[in-house]
Structures are given as C-alpha cells and as structure tokens.
Amino acid sequence: MVRSTVRTVACVCALLLGRPALAQALTVLYPELADPYRTVFAEIIQGIEEQSKAKARGIPLAANSDLVDLRNTLKNGKVVIALGRQGMKAAGTLDPSLGVVVGGVAGGGAAPDAERLHGISLTPDPTLLFGLLKNLLPGVRRVIVVYNPQANDALIRLAREAARGLGLELTAIEATDLAGAARAYESLLASADGRRDALWLPQDATTVEETTILPLVLKESWGRSLPVFSSSVLHVRKGVLFGLYPNNVQLGRDLAALALAMQNGDATRRGLVPLRAVRTALNSRTASHLGLNLVSAQQRSFDAIFPEP
Structure with missing residues (x-):
C-alpha cells in the first residue's frame, strides 16, 4: 500500500x-x-x-x-x-x-x-527575427520581403502578425519566378531608406535564389547601407547582417x-x-559598415560571428 x-x-x-x-x-x-x-x-x-x-x-x-x-x-x-x-x-x-x-x-x-x-x-519564427532586428536597429520601422506565395504564404501571414505586435510595418511583395523577383527587388531597393527600412530574406528558393538574386541583393543593399537579415545562417557568411539557425x-x-x-x-x-529553438549569427563586417559598433558583450551574445576570427 x-x-x-x-x-x-x-x-x-x-x-x-x-x-x-x-x-x-x-x-x-x-x-x-x-x-x-x-x-x-x-x-x-x-x-x-x-x-x-x-x-x-x-x-x-x-x-x-x-x-x-x-x-x-x-x-x-x-x-x-x-x-x-x-x-x-x-x-x-x-x-x-x-x-x-x-x-x-x-x-x-x-x-x-x-x-x-x-x-x-526549420523556418525560424518571424517574431524572433523581428525582435532581434528591433534590438540591433531600434530605428527600423519597416520590414521589406519578396516571397513566392506558393511556398511561403502561411509564413507571411505569421510575419504580418509578428510585425504588428512589434510596431513594425511589413511590405510583402509576391514573385513567382526569378524575373519577377528581380524586378521586385529593383523597385524596392531603389526606394528603400536604410535609416528606417530593413530587408528580410526568407527561406525561398525562388525569391532568394543563390546564384543571381542573392549576389544582386547583397551588392545593392551594401551600396545603399540597407540592413538585410535572413532566415538562413548561410547568408550571414555571405554578408547578411544577421540570421537564425536551429539549436x-x-x-x-x-x-x-x-x-x-x-x-x-x-x-x-x-x-x-x-522554429523557436534557434541560435543567432552575426556578420561583424556588415555591422561595422552599417555603423553598428557592438561592444564585446553584445557580440558574445551571438552564437556565431562571421567572418570567423
């Protein structure tokens, strides 16, 4: 008993x-x-x-x-x-x-x-991405994203809720092929203001195509000092400011x-x-280019830093 x-x-x-x-x-x-x-x-x-x-x-x-x-x-x-x-x-x-x-x-x-x-x-929760963006760049007011609705329609619905909850505006442009994505980026980048706008790269094989679209976006955003962040850590290696990856x-x-x-x-x-079980990655070179002088304690809060020392 x-x-x-x-x-x-x-x-x-x-x-x-x-x-x-x-x-x-x-x-x-x-x-x-x-x-x-x-x-x-x-x-x-x-x-x-x-x-x-x-x-x-x-x-x-x-x-x-x-x-x-x-x-x-x-x-x-x-x-x-x-x-x-x-x-x-x-x-x-x-x-x-x-x-x-x-x-x-x-x-x-x-x-x-x-x-x-x-x-x-494996798609990071937009709330976590946007929260980190606000923490690093509190002056940002608008997030821009180009996406294929066939792949990421549900994600963008979540992103709209996340942006609204954090006091951000979300400008989401649809593109169903590479040509449409290129045109969308050309228009958005021409009018974006690096002081208040940031560009989000989702996991999207169409609108974040690795051989043509991504290099174009990185080059143009660098020249305009436009913050770019990503749902993929691989993009951080290539020059995106920050990204999230799975824990x-x-x-x-x-x-x-x-x-x-x-x-x-x-x-x-x-x-x-x-995904909410995430780690964080930062590109310190891009951060410096954008005028983000992060102290050592801030950099240590990231799980990965690129370029690697």
Whole structure:
C-alpha cells in the first residue's frame, strides 16, 4: 500500500512539473546521410532522448528502404517522430492510426497526409527575427520581403502578425519566378531608406535564389547601407547582417515533448509550427559598415560571428 501511494505521488509530481513520470522510448525515423547532415540528426535525436529520458528507437532510412516492411514494423505503435523530408515521406505511408510528429524539414512544402501531421519546421519564427532586428536597429520601422506565395504564404501571414505586435510595418511583395523577383527587388531597393527600412530574406528558393538574386541583393543593399537579415545562417557568411539557425538539441527536446503529449492522449496543435529553438549569427563586417559598433558583450551574445576570427 505504501509503495503504491509513493508511485502515485511521484506520477502526480512529474505531471505537475511538466515531465513524463517514467522514461518513454520514442521511435525516430531519420535519413541515412553523410556528415554534416548525419551530425544534425544525431543532435536532434540527442535532444529527443534527453526529453524522453530513454534511448530512442532510431530507424535510419536509405533511398531504397522497404516502406512496406517499415509499416509492418510500426503497426502497433502510437507515435513516431519523422525527421527530414525522407522521414516525413516515409511517415505518410504508415498506418493512419499512428500519430506522426515531423521535424527537420523546411516549412511551406506540401506534405503527404498533412492533416494528421504535427511538428516543427526549420523556418525560424518571424517574431524572433523581428525582435532581434528591433534590438540591433531600434530605428527600423519597416520590414521589406519578396516571397513566392506558393511556398511561403502561411509564413507571411505569421510575419504580418509578428510585425504588428512589434510596431513594425511589413511590405510583402509576391514573385513567382526569378524575373519577377528581380524586378521586385529593383523597385524596392531603389526606394528603400536604410535609416528606417530593413530587408528580410526568407527561406525561398525562388525569391532568394543563390546564384543571381542573392549576389544582386547583397551588392545593392551594401551600396545603399540597407540592413538585410535572413532566415538562413548561410547568408550571414555571405554578408547578411544577421540570421537564425536551429539549436538541434533543443529542437529534439521540443519534438519529444510533442510526441510524448500525443502518446499520452493530450491534444496538440496540427500542422508545422515555426522554429523557436534557434541560435543567432552575426556578420561583424556588415555591422561595422552599417555603423553598428557592438561592444564585446553584445557580440558574445551571438552564437556565431562571421567572418570567423
């Protein structure tokens, strides 16, 4: 009787603290890839294990993986965490009764059976981006963005809410091809005021195309001293002022929390929510060009600084 009472109290305390009472092993589907991608998924799985307090049941997926065999293997499960596009595609073939939590994928793309998927995209939350912008450049009043609505319509809706909440104006211009994107940037850059405007580069293969559009934007914005920030850390290396990138271990923890809630029968929000487990990157050369003389303490608040010392 005493032991039973102790176990009951322990379970109640664990629930009140927001942690699972007992270790719960979670199944994780992930692509079988070489580094650096292998390391990324390993860090996400590390976070999953830390949150669930148990060793994950990892199932690597090769290009020729037998999805019928996978479906049979997981037919009696409750929840699976699917990482990457390959993991999400495989999850779409599983039994409909199996809950799926998706992670490690860029937002905006169509997903198989999206109505039953839950998860976190790799697209940073606009609120975090705009908040960092306001912190670095409090004089900015307007954020400009060129986007493809086929890929990022939902993201721009979130961005409008985020901008409104931070007292910013959002000017969002649609472009569905490279020519349209180039024209939009030409017009926007010609009228932008570097003292009050900033340009945001979302994760968008059309409007932030790497070989022609990005170099053009960086060159023109540099000449006009227009702040440019990005949803991709790779752009910070190339000259963008700042960007956000995933904190992979924390992302794993967040995915595990979603999966455990689903496994325990708790209601969870459907669809892919933007990434909030982020790290920050700064280009110190661009900051100096814009007249931002950041003290050492401010620079140390960033997780990565480019150019690297």
